[in-house]
Amino acid sequence: MFVMERSTLVPLLLICVGAMSGCSRDDLQRMVNKETYMFEGIYDNQYDQQLLVFKDGKVAIQDAHGDAVWQRPFDLDDDELTIQMSQNSKEQRPELVMRVHGKGEVLTCSACARYQLSNIWVREGAEAKNVELPGEKQS
Numbered sequence: 001m002f003v004m005e006r007s008t009l010v011p012l013l014l015i016c017v018g019a020m021s022g023c024s025r026d027d028l029q030r031m032v033n034k035e036t037y038m039f040e041g042i043y044d045n046q047y048d049q050q051l052l053v054f055k056d057g058k059v060a061i062q063d064a065h066g067d068a069v070w071q072r073p074f075d076l077d078d079d080e081l082t083i084q085m086s087q088n089s090k091e092q093r094p095e096l097v098m099r100v101h102g103k104g105e106v107l108t109c110s111a112c113a114r115y116q117l118s119n120i121w122v123r124e125g126a127e128a129k130n131v132e133l134p135g136e137k138q139s
Contacts, residue, residue: 045118
């Protein structure tokens with residue numbers, strides 16, 4: 001007997017209902033990945049002038065002049081943010097995984113150095129002092 005998990009069934013039902021009602025593919029994508037598309041913000045770091053800009057399911061890294069260095073799609077699942085680093089299906093690059101801390105105030109990444117990125121990013125306008133980072137104990 002074939003049994004589907006609830007986490008698989010809900011997106012499948014949304015796709016079917018959306019397709020029958022005439023929703024576009026973008027609309028369907030937004031319904032299925034609502035958490036990803038709601039995650040927006042600008043993050044900076046203490047080491048250089050680069051910014052991470054999250055909007056509409058994509059992240060762009062900007063240099064000190066505000067020019068986009070690159071842009072990639074990302075997916076958010078609870079506190080795990082996964083950035084797709086390969087640009088096409090033939091390219092073999094591991095995805096970049098970041099952890100979201102608190103209510104999105106801080107992002108940490110253990111593999112960011114591979115792409116010459118900082119390992120700690122703080123959302124602009126956020127108070128990061130009350131967020132516990134891995135390996136730290138709050139006093």
